[in-house]
Structure formats: structure tokens, C-alpha cells
Amino acid sequence: MRGDGWFHSVCSKDDYMTERVEPLYKLDDVLQRIWRAAPVLISIKNVQGEILAASDHFDQLELPPRSQWLGKSIKELFAPAIAQRIAGYDQQALAQQRPISFIEEWKTKQGKHETYRAVSFPLITSEEKAVCTIAVSRHGAHSSSNDELPAVLSALVEGVLKIELDGAVSLSNTAARELLQLPETSQQNWLPDWHVVDEEGKRLSAIEFLQALQAFATRDETHKVVRFCADSNASKWLMAQAQPLYRDNEKKPYATVASLVPIDQLKKAEHELAIYADLLERTSEAIIVYNAERRIIKVNRAFSKLTGYSADDVVGAGPEVFRTPINSPERYQQIDAALTVDGCWQGEVERSRRDGSSFTAWLTCNRIEDGHGELSHFISIFSDISEIKHQQRTLDYLAHHDSLTGLPNRNLLFDRIDHAINVATRKNGIHALLFIDLDHFKEINDSAGHGTGDKVLIEAARRMQLCTRKQDTLARLGGDEFMLFMEGVTSKEEVSVVANRLLNVISAPYQIEHKEFFISASIGISYFPEDGNDVEALLTYADIAMYQAKSSGRNRLSWYNRRLSEELSERVSLERALHRALGHDELFVVYQPQIDVLSGQIIGAEALLRWQHPERGLVSPALFIPIAEKTGLINAIGDWVLDQVCRQIAEWDQQGLNVPLVAVNVSAQQLGSEQFADRVLAHLIHHQLSSERLELELTESVLMCLDDANACMRRFADAGIRLAIDDFGTGFSSLAYLRALPVQRLKIDRSFLMEVPGNRNDESIVRAVIGLAHNLNIDVIAEGVETELQQQFLHQNHCYAVQGYLHGKPIKANDFAAYLRRTSPSENRLLR
Numbered sequence: 142m143r144g145d146g147w148f149h150s151v152c153s154k155d156d157y158m159t160e161r162v163e164p165l166y167k168l169d170d171v172l173q174r175i176w177r178a179a180p181v182l183i184s185i186k187n188v189q190g191e192i193l194a195a196s197d198h199f200d201q202l203e204l205p206p207r208s209q210w211l212g213k214s215i216k217e218l219f220a221p222a223i224a225q226r227i228a229g230y231d232q233q234a235l236a237q238q239r240p241i242s243f244i245e246e247w248k249t250k251q252g253k254h255e256t257y258r259a260v261s262f263p264l265i266t267s268e269e270k271a272v273c274t275i276a277v278s279r280h281g282a283h284s285s286s287n288d289e290l291p292a293v294l295s296a297l298v299e300g301v302l303k304i305e306l307d308g309a310v311s312l313s314n315t316a317a318r319e320l321l322q323l324p325e326t327s328q329q330n331w332l333p334d335w336h337v338v339d340e341e342g343k344r345l346s347a348i349e350f351l352q353a354l355q356a357f358a359t360r361d362e363t364h365k366v367v368r369f370c371a372d373s374n375a376s377k378w379l380m381a382q383a384q385p386l387y388r389d390n391e392k393k394p395y396a397t398v399a400s401l402v403p404i405d406q407l408k409k410a411e412h413e414l415a416i417y418a419d420l421l422e423r424t425s426e427a428i429i430v431y432n433a434e435r436r437i438i439k440v441n442r443a444f445s446k447l448t449g450y451s452a453d454d455v456v457g458a459g460p461e462v463f464r465t466p467i468n469s470p471e472r473y474q475q476i477d478a479a480l481t482v483d484g485c486w487q488g489e490v491e492r493s494r495r496d497g498s499s500f501t502a503w504l505t506c507n508r509i510e511d512g513h514g515e516l517s518h519f520i521s522i523f524s525d526i527s528e529i530k531h532q533q534r535t536l537d538y539l540a541h542h543d544s545l546t547g548l549p550n551r552n553l554l555f556d557r558i559d560h561a562i563n564v565a566t567r568k569n570g571i572h573a574l575l576f577i578d579l580d581h582f583k584e585i586n587d588s589a590g591h592g593t594g595d596k597v598l599i600e601a602a603r604r605m606q607l608c609t610r611k612q613d614t615l616a617r618l619g620g621d622e623f624m625l626f627m628e629g630v631t632s633k634e635e636v637s638v639v640a641n642r643l644l645n646v647i648s649a650p651y652q653i654e655h656k657e658f659f660i661s662a663s664i665g666i667s668y669f670p671e672d673g674n675d676v677e678a679l680l681t682y683a684d685i686a687m688y689q690a691k692s693s694g695r696n697r698l699s700w701y702n703r704r705l706s707e708e709l710s711e712r713v714s715l716e717r718a719l720h721r722a723l724g725h726d727e728l729f730v731v732y733q734p735q736i737d738v739l740s741g742q743i744i745g746a747e748a749l750l751r752w753q754h755p756e757r758g759l760v761s762p763a764l765f766i767p768i769a770e771k772t773g774l775i776n777a778i779g780d781w782v783l784d785q786v787c788r789q790i791a792e793w794d795q796q797g798l799n800v801p802l803v804a805v806n807v808s809a810q811q812l813g814s815e816q817f818a819d820r821v822l823a824h825l826i827h828h829q830l831s832s833e834r835l836e837l838e839l840t841e842s843v844l845m846c847l848d849d850a851n852a853c854m855r856r857f858a859d860a861g862i863r864l865a866i867d868d869f870g871t872g873f874s875s876l877a878y879l880r881a882l883p884v885q886r887l888k889i890d891r892s893f894l895m896e897v898p899g900n901r902n903d904e905s906i907v908r909a910v911i912g913l914a915h916n917l918n919i920d921v922i923a924e925g926v927e928t929e930l931q932q933q934f935l936h937q938n939h940c941y942a943v944q945g946y947l948h949g950k951p952i953k954a955n956d957f958a959a960y961l962r963r964t965s966p967s968e969n970r971l972l973r
């Protein structure tokens with residue numbers, strides 16, 4: 142390039158001649174130096190795009206010699222696409238009169254493709270006219286980045302590979318080498334022996350994989366997920382992305398750049414997610430996921446099954462879809478408030494189905510927040526608990542009702558009483574509790590069977606129910622026991638009316654399977670708050686009153702009163718003490734002599750039981766024998782008495798004291814026991830006594846209680862054991878049965894002698910009893926003889942055997958022995 146022609150060739154003649162250009166001309170020399178030495182491409186083009194000048198640096202590029210293209214269009218120099226692009230930038234610079242930057246890649250003489258950052262700017266005259274464009278291109282537009290490229294690449298977590306067309310890896314970063322287990326030094330490798338398995342399970346060798354990457358890069362596929370498997374058996378998941386590399390405007394890529402991202406964590410998370418998704422689908426509980434705006438974004442299969450709604454039906458909808466008027470608006474407000482405040486809510490709600498029906502659901506709602514505490518989702522989980530509710534109701538019903546009659550049971554009754562008492566305490570209410578026990582019901586059960594018994598109970602319950610008021614609770618406690626709780630009564634009269642009505646309806650005949658049955662009831666009543674102010678007390682007192690009604694002859698009602706209660710607690714405490722008495726030597730036997738008034742001799746003794754209570758002192762047998770009978774203890778006690786008596790007779794015998802016979806009192810229960818006769822005989826044998834040394838005293842009432850008194854007594858008679866009828870005349874005296882029974886003696890009751898002589902009526906009875914005994918040819922003895930006058934009366938009427946305080950009170954065995962010795966021991970012995 143010539144120095145003086147440099148500007149000349151760039152500027153038009155006019156410009157050249159002007160003063161404005163001239164100073165620049167003076168710089169020509171400097172510029173020429175720059176032109177030659179600058180490591181940049183500088184080109185000057187006129188407005189037609191012809192290259193007027195090009196700096197020496199152009200020689201570095203793989204271009205024809207400059208002489209061939211200077212003065213020509215850029216199209217002569219570069220491929221049409223590049224030439225067109227550069228011409229476009231120049232035109233833009235000229236038109237907009239501003240610099241336009243662009244990047245292009247040119248091939249160097251060394252065959253390397255290098256990138257140049259370029260700027261094309263117009264040369265503007267003082268008339269603001271663009272006369273040419275100057276383009277300055279700096280080699281290595283990214284030169285600073287290029288220097289750092291290896292460092293950048295090795296810092297990447299992703300693996301980067303440049304894959305040549307033949308599958309060879311021509312560039313790899315550290316991450317890629319680690320991921321694919323390439324040697325550290327490898328820059329250009331044929332890949333070692335590894336393979337990948339793609340998501341469809343297809344196995345690809347290393348080379349196949351790299352080629353596949355190239356193939357899918359050209360097909361614009363975004364990525365490929367593979368499992369990389371090395372020889373070591375270890376495998377890792379990789380996500381590969383590939384981009385084809387094109388040179389200039391070549392259509393065919395000359396290489397592929399692939400990035401490899403290790404996605405083991407992602408895969409693991411994906412796997413876990415798949416498990417959760419599966420779980421979500423398989424769970425039997427319906428699940429709804431709402432977004433923060435409370436729009437449904439996901440539902441599971443159970444949801445559709447339960448509600449009939451498909452996912453399409455509800456996705457995008459809000460919770461109002463499932464709302465039903467069965468739930469109060471307050472309920473929804475309550476849920477919303479709980480979600481806002483606590484982040485969760487759990488409870489029962491009614492939910493509607495697609496078909497309009499509804500069901501009871503157990504719902505758990507949770508508010509889900511993201512990592513920054515911002516609301517992210519809501520999750521509702523619910524299940525249909527209608528069946529459980531139904532079962533619960535059934536169970537509840539069963540737990541509170543009697544299965545036979547359908548009446549409330551004890552639990553429900555007590556709940557109601559409790560509730561009523563609480564309310565009454567506030568409102569001064571009055572209630573009554575009626576304990577209704579059916580009389581003789583056991584006999585129906587025993588004779589007609591339980592089936593019939595059940596029918597009688599059901600019918601009795603039905604009748605009773607008809608007598609009750611709306612607010613009353615009639616309950617069955619079990620067996621033949623019922624209770625009526627009358628809530629809010631006004632007077633005792635009102636209660637009595639109902640109780641009497643109950644007695645009437647219960648005692649009306651029952652027609653069951655063509656047979657007629659009769660029962661009655663005993664009703665005990667306690668009154669709130671007069672008698673007690675809690676369930677326990679009311680129940681106990683009604684029970685006591687009922688017991689009283691029973692004792693007074695059944696088929697009646699009885700009101701509780703405190704005296705009854707005291708008697709009962711006295712009885713209960715004695716009962717307990719009596720259990721202990723036998724084992725603690727608190728019981729002992731006393732003996733009362735029986736005298737023949739003609740000779741004055743002792744003809745026998747009556748054994749009478751005594752109880753020395755540690756605190757109460759001596760307890761009367763009149764008090765404790767009935768308790769022993771009621772509790773069944775009488776069998777053990779009676780047996781003990783028989784043993785004591787037999788032992789005592791044998792001891793007296795050994796001492797040479799003669800007691801011809803000892804009378805022992807026997808209760809109905811003892812007689813009823815099948816083993817009793819055997820036990821009596823066993824005691825006699827054990828103490829080596831003959832059977833006539835013992836006399837069993839039975840009261841008339843005892844005989845009346847026995848099913849087959851005759852057979853029972855016959856066994857004793859056959860064994861040679863004497864039998865006496867005690868308290869004769871006080872009970873049901875029948876000549877007929879006296880004839881039939883094998884009785885050896887009648888005992889005139891003390892009560893008839895008390896006013897004898899004097900009371901003509903009693904005198905007649907005593908005479909009649911003595912006459913009867915004589916007529917039946919059996920012995921007679923009078924008890925309770927306290928005075929000489931009584932004894933004289935008896936003597937005059939030919940009763941010579943007496944027992945009473947006149948001759949001696951019942952005394953302990955030792956005292957009795959002394960008594961025997963004192964009273965004519967020699968004659969006494971003769972009597973034997």
C-alpha cells in the first residue's frame with residue numbers, strides 16, 4: 142500500500158482536497174505503522190461494500206493473497222453466508238451512523254477456526270455523510286475466556302465432552318472423565334470398555350452411546366437419560382444432552398458437544414417420588430392436594446372411588462365441591478380457622494358424593510408450607526367412616542340396652558340418673574328410683590324353661606313400659622330385676638300411683654304358648670334428694686326397700702326408710718363377722734337341763750349355740766341363726782354343733798356323768814341337704830355313741846319348708862335318731878302330718894306357758910298339745926318353765942318333762958358337768 146495513496150483510495154476526491162482531511166493525511170505515517178503492526182483485522186469498505194484496504198493481519202487468515210480481493214466485494218473473500226452477514230452489519234452502520242458489533246469465526250493459516258469480535262463503524266464527514274465503513278476485528282473475541290476455558294470446564298459439575306464424528310472424544314473436562322472413568326491425562330481417547338443402559342433397558346456400548354448422542358443431537362432431542370455401567374459393576378445415572386457443532390454454513394455437523402449430568406440423587410428422588418405416587422394411588426384413603434389458592438391440583442384413585450368424582454371433574458375446583466348443608470357453616474369456619482392457626486385440623490365431617498348422596502368422613506387437613514414458610518399446598522385426607530359409625534352406634538346401643546327386652550340397661554340408666562341428679566341439684570328437682578323385682582320368676586324358668594321365662598320378661602317389660610311417662614327410664618338390670626327412674630316427680634303420691642299400676646300390670650296373667658303364668662313384683666322406692674343424692678345411694682336404698690317389700694310378703698311396694706337401712710347394715714356386718722366366728726373359736730355350745738318332774742331327775746339337755754363376738758359381746762342365736770341360714774353358713778355351723786355335742790356326750794360318759802340324750806336344733810337348710818343324715822351318723826360313729834343319745838329338734842316351720850319332709854325324717858327314724866317338734870303349736874299344726882311323721886316328742890312352745898296358769902286360752906292350748914302327744918303315744922316336754930306354778934299346771938295335766946329357768950339356764954359344758962355332779966350323781970347315773 143502506498144503512503145500517499147492510502148487516504149486517497151479511501152476518500153473521494155472532494156474530501157481529500159478539503160482542509161478537514163488534510164490534518165489526517167499528516168498522520169499517514171503513524172497510521173501505516175499501526176496498519177502493519179496491529180494484531181487486529183482492519184478493513185475499509187466503501188459504501189458499495191468494496192474493500193478499499195485491509196491491514197496486514199489479514200495475512201494470518203487462510204485467505205487468497207490480498208491483491209486478489211482488494212477493491213472487490215467481500216463476497217470474493219468469504220463464503221456467501223458470512224459475506225452477506227458482514228455486508229449487512231456494514232449497511233447497518235452506514236444507515237444508522239453508529240458502530241455495529243458482531244462476532245465471526247475465521248480459519249487461520251494453521252487450519253484453526255478462531256473467533257473474532259468485530260465492530261463496523263461508519264466514517265462520517267463534516268456534512269454528516271457516511272463515506273465508508275471501517276471494520277476492526279480482534280482475534281479471539283473470547284480470548285480472555287479462552288484462557289480460562291480449561292479452568293472453567295474443570296470447575297463444572299457437569300461433564301463436558303466433545304465427540305468427533307467417528308465417536309472419538311476429542312475434549313473432556315474433569316467431571317466427564319470422572320463420570321466415565323477416563324484416565325486423567327486423556328484428551329483424545331477411544332473410550333474404554335463401559336456401557337450404558339437407557340431408560341428402556343437397552344444396552345449400548347460406549348461407542349454406540351456416543352454415536353447415539355450425535356444422532357439425537359441432530360434430531361433436536363433435548364436429552365437422554367442413561368445408566369452408566371463400568372466394569373466395577375458400580376452404576377450411576379447420567380443425563381446426557383448433546384448439541385451438534387457446525388462449521389461456517391456447513392449443513393453437516395463436524396462434531397458434537399455433550400454434557401453429562403450425574404442424576405443419581407435425582408433418580409433416587411424420582412424413585413422415591415414414584416413410591417409416594419404409587420402410595421398415593423394405592424392408599425385406601427382419599428387424598429386431595431390443593432394449591433395455595435385452594436384449587437384442587439391432584440386427587441388419588443381412592444378419592445374417585447369414594448366420591449364418584451374423577452380427577453377431571455374436580456381438578457381446578459375448590460373445596461366447596463364436597464360441601465353439604467349437613468355440616469353447619471360454623472364447621473367450615475372452624476376448619477379454616479384451625480388451618481390458619483394450627484396448620485392442621487382433624488375430625489368428622491359429612492361429605493357429598495357426585496351422585497348427591499353423602500357419607501361421614503374422618504378428615505385430616507394439613508397446611509403445607511415451603512422452605513421459606515410460605516403457604517404452598519393444602520392436603521386433605523379422608524376415609525368413609527359411615528360403616529364404623531354404624532357399628533359404633535350398634536355397639537353403643539348394645540352397651541346401653543338389654544338385648545332381651547330392648548330396655549336401657551344399667552349403664553344407660555345410671556348415666557341418666559347421674560345427669561338428672563346434676564340438673565336437679567341446680568333446679569331443685571325431685572326424682573324417684575323404683576327397684577322392681579319379679580316374685581317367683583325363677584319358678585317359671587325352672588318349670589317352663591328359659592324360653593318361656595324370656596317371653597314372660599319381655600311381656601312384663603312391655604306392660605311396665607306402658608305405665609311410664611315420657612321422661613322416665615325403665616331399665617332391666619338383669620334376670621328378673623328392673624328399675625324405673627322417675628325424673629322430675631311432684632310428690633310421693635304420684636310415685637305410688639305409678640308403682641301400684643306397675644304391680645297391677647305385672648300381676649295380670651301371662652298367656653304364653655297356650656299356658657297361663659302368674660307373677661307378681663316387689664317394688665322398693667328411694668327418693669331424691671330425701672334418701673340420697675347419688676346413684677349409688679339411691680340404688681342401695683331402693684334395693685333395701687325392695688328387700689323389705691319381699692320380706693313383708695311380696696307383691697307390694699315399700700318406701701325406703703333409715704331404720705330399714707340400719708337393720709340391713711347391721712345384718713351385713715354380722716354376716717361378715719359370722720364368717721369369721723367359726724374359724725376364730727367365737728362360737729360355743731351351752732346346755733340346758735331337761736327334768737322329769739316326777740323323779741326330779743335330769744332326763745336330757747338341749748344344746749344351744751352361743752356366739753361370743755369380740756366387740757359386741759354375746760350375740761343371741763335368735764339374731765345370728767337366721768343370718769347363718771340366709772348365707773348358707775348354717776350347714777357348716779350346724780355340723781360343727783353336732784360334732785361338739787357328740788364329743789361332749791362322749792366326754793361326760795367318760796367322766797361317768799349320765800346325760801341320756803341331748804337335743805340339738807336343726808335348720809331347714811341342714812335337713813334339706815342330702816348329706817345331712819350321713820353327717821349326723823358319721824359324728825355318732827366317730828364319737829362311738831348310740832343314735833338314741835341324740836334328738837334333732839325341728840320347728841314346724843322347718844317341716845313346712847321341706848319338699849318331702851316325710852322321706853327326710855324317715856331316714857333319721859330308720860337310723861334310730863330321735864326327732865322332736867320344737868315350738869309346737871306356733872306353726873301349722875296338722876294332725877295328719879303328725880301321724881305320718883316318725884316323731885318321738887313334742888315340745889310345747891314357751892309362748893304358751895308365759896301366762897299359764899291364768900290365760901284360759903293358753904291353758905287350753907297346752908292341755909290340747911299334751912293330750913295330742915298322749916293320744917299319738919309320743920313324749921311331750923314343756924320349755925320355758927320359769928315358775929313352780931307353771932310346773933304344777935303341767936304336772937296336773939300330765940306333762941312331766943320340763944325345761945326352763947326354774948331348773949337352770951343354759952350353761953357351759955363344764956358348768957353343766959358340775960351341775961350334774963351336784964344334783965344326785967348316783968341317781969343320775971341310774972337313769973341311764
Ligand SMILES: Nc1nc2c(ncn2[C@@H]2O[C@@H]3COP(=O)(O)O[C@H]4[C@@H](O)[C@H](n5cnc6c(=O)[nH]c(N)nc65)O[C@@H]4COP(=O)(O)O[C@H]3[C@H]2O)c(=O)[nH]1
Nearest residue numbers: 749750762763766782806807808925926927944945946951
Ligand atoms: N325366757 C326364757 N327363755 C328360756 C327359758 N328356758 C329356755 N329359754 C330359751 O328358749 C330358747 C329355746 O330354744 P329354741 O326354742 O330351740 O330356740 C332357739 C333355736 O331355735 C335357735 N338355736 C339355738 N341354738 C341353735 C343351734 O345350734 N342350731 C339352730 N339351728 N338353732 C339354734 O335359737 C333359738 C333361741 O335360742 P336361745 O336364745 O338360746 O333361747 C333358748 C333358751 O335359752 C326360760 O325359762 N325362760
